[in-house]
Amino acid sequence: MEQRELALHDEVVALVQAGRFALAAERLLAAFAADAADVLARLPDRERLQVAMLLPRQEMARIAAELPDDVRTETLEQLPPGHLAAVLDAADDDVVASVLRDLSRDRAAAVLRMMSRASAVAPLLEEAEETAGGHMTRAFVSLRAETSVADAVAYVRRVLRGDVYGRDLYVVDANARLEGVLSLKELIIAEPAALIRDVMHANVISGHTDMDQEEMARTVQRYDLFALPIVDAAGRLAGVVTVDDVLDVVQEEATEDFLKFAGVGVDERALGPLAESMRRRLPWLGVNMVVALCAALVVNQFDHTIAQVAALAVFMPVIAGQGGNAGVQTATIVVRGLALDELRRSDLGRVLTKEVALGTVKGAIFGLVLGLIAFGWKHNPTLGVLAGVAMFLNMIVAGVGGVLIPMTLRYGLKIDPATAAGVFDTMLTDIMGFFIFLGLATLFINRLT
């Protein structure tokens, strides 16, 4: 697969460099849309536009659907408005909505006016981007319950065309309210004389237009659906979200958690623009700097102790670092458990008990190891005991913090539990590690010097 794609890439690049844009476009047309999009995305901006202009509108729409969001907007907004309108007329509803949302208000309105499907698409622009409404398509088939199977088959044969979602058929009443669902397969194998009412499933799993995309994805995944019908506030069937969009959302949300955890911006890409990476990362580093200075203040309280026993500075980072890693382990598990809905508010007691128990074991093991090393290395039994005890206590702090930080972010502050949970947790174990170790050392300073 990758081989085939690389060959296509090299061929198209060579053609573009030779100025043979029409031939390059032809090669892309013969490829799968996803492969063509990949090659197109890697061309320099000007060349990409020149090739894009040469692609038939229908094909350009299909390829545009596969481009990364930023490349798509960048390319399409340079097309003349009439050309863009024609491309969008051939594109899937969710692509149209996403492109128009990214354009300036004036330009979006101008393009929309030129589209022949303007009236069908306009309502979608009202939906918020990260909701079920923002992902749905209006190209689905609806039936009435009192139709016979034979009539429904004839109707379906007439209306099912290329871009209409056809794996499931939706049954609605006179007010367009969702009453049932059946798959095309079930329609095909049903008795022709039966009524749709008798073969449909009346218990339909559906979402509403303002449902968050994460919940939408979870519903599709939970019930193994190929598509989720979406109803509006009045209960009318407004559209359908298909599983290919859900796959992208699942990927996106998982990435989001991972990036947020590390205090990196949600949409940052490895090869994205420098200024954007800067804007997304600096704020968290700023927060981190403030917290690190708090840790420095703690150490500063004990500078006389350190001046007397420089060996404390040797073991200090081990205690803080090991606590930080243990805390990140716990926080990672908790954040992921919350994201996958395996962990609820009522589970707090259970998970806290478990992590304190784990912290006790981790602390006993690594406390003993560090204690013996410190004693053996510096030949001071008190130093060994203090280092061991500080490690032990800091591992328990790590477990408690790893549970409480994400749980508080989620249920206390009602924000995403992944938000910089890693940053906060590392800092907690730094501060507590320094405080416990240096505090104990100050108390027993006579035995250390």
Added chain:
Amino acid sequence: MEQRELALHDEVVALVQAGRFALAAERLLAAFAADAADVLARLPDRERLQVAMLLPRQEMARIAAELPDDVRTETLEQLPPGHLAAVLDAADDDVVASVLRDLSRDRAAAVLRMMSRASAVAPLLEEAEETAGGHMTRAFVSLRAETSVADAVAYVRRVLRGDVYGRDLYVVDANARLEGVLSLKELIIAEPAALIRDVMHANVISGHTDMDQEEMARTVQRYDLFALPIVDAAGRLAGVVTVDDVLDVVQEEATEDFLKFAGVGVDERALGPLAESMRRRLPWLGVNMVVALCAALVVNQFDHTIAQVAALAVFMPVIAGQGGNAGVQTATIVVRGLALDELRRSDLGRVLTKEVALGTVKGAIFGLVLGLIAFGWKHNPTLGVLAGVAMFLNMIVAGVGGVLIPMTLRYGLKIDPATAAGVFDTMLTDIMGFFIFLGLATLFINRLT
């Protein structure tokens, strides 16, 4: 949704506590399989088994498909072999394979012998678990290219039953080799007199049985498929992987990256058993401990310097900690870019240049801030300059390490780039931060005291 599920949960728990298992089973039968599975999974082991025994085999198979893997195995392996065989006869192929794989060899063989579908299922057990072969089902419809559309419709109506995948139909030759694909929709709207050959797509995207599940998921996602046909080594169509399984794989793989990054075991669950969490986390903490002790050795080299200037111990953790966070930011972006296939080997130069540039800016900003704070706080201009320079250099180290560590894991060692990348990167910035700062301080010790 959650409300409905909670109500079901409370009701079933109350019935179980009252010993009314038959009624509890009845309630579960009326619910969606995923909801019933959720309630069942949260019952205590003994009660769960008692309710499970009362569920009709067909329904138990559907509910079992939705149970978490460990709960499923635990529950099913306590069923009498004959009962289990009957349940598995009604279950989807991938569920059967997964359950039989988890049983002991003898018991799996015994159950398999009692199954009426033994011959159909046995070959699936040969497939490795995390491959396309391990996820496929053999319940699909295949057609011959020379059949007419009308005959194909009649055939499809005969063979399409409940658990057969029917959204796409596969065209094979006399040797069962995959020749084409068409959707049920395309079959239904085609001219009855046409031949399948004329309406099918001959350019089929397919996978092979030993394809890694991550690549399988990426292919389905890339080409917006509802199912991926899987061929064996001889090119024969062996089965089909449907998108609901792919959704689970995408979720699983994203979770895996996130957990691995933090040095946590891949399958660990927040509420899973304590001993398992221990077994998965301790090895990485052990690695971390060794690396932390290396950092301690570095600090120890400079203990005379610290004894003279205790203020060094105050700023040391700030420099190391800030570097660690910056490094984790970079590594997170790179690991995710590699996982999503946005970042390839040939992009190394570009991403390294970008991250060094970012590190320079981060270093300039936070170096200046720390330098001014250190100077203002300790009234020593040399200390300010040294702290600032060490911070500056460590931020560049962080950027380089954040790129090179995951890229080396992936392309050098050919292992998952997420593997403890966070642990390694933090340790690199600790060691280098201490070395640079304390080394500089030792060089300029005369100006510090």
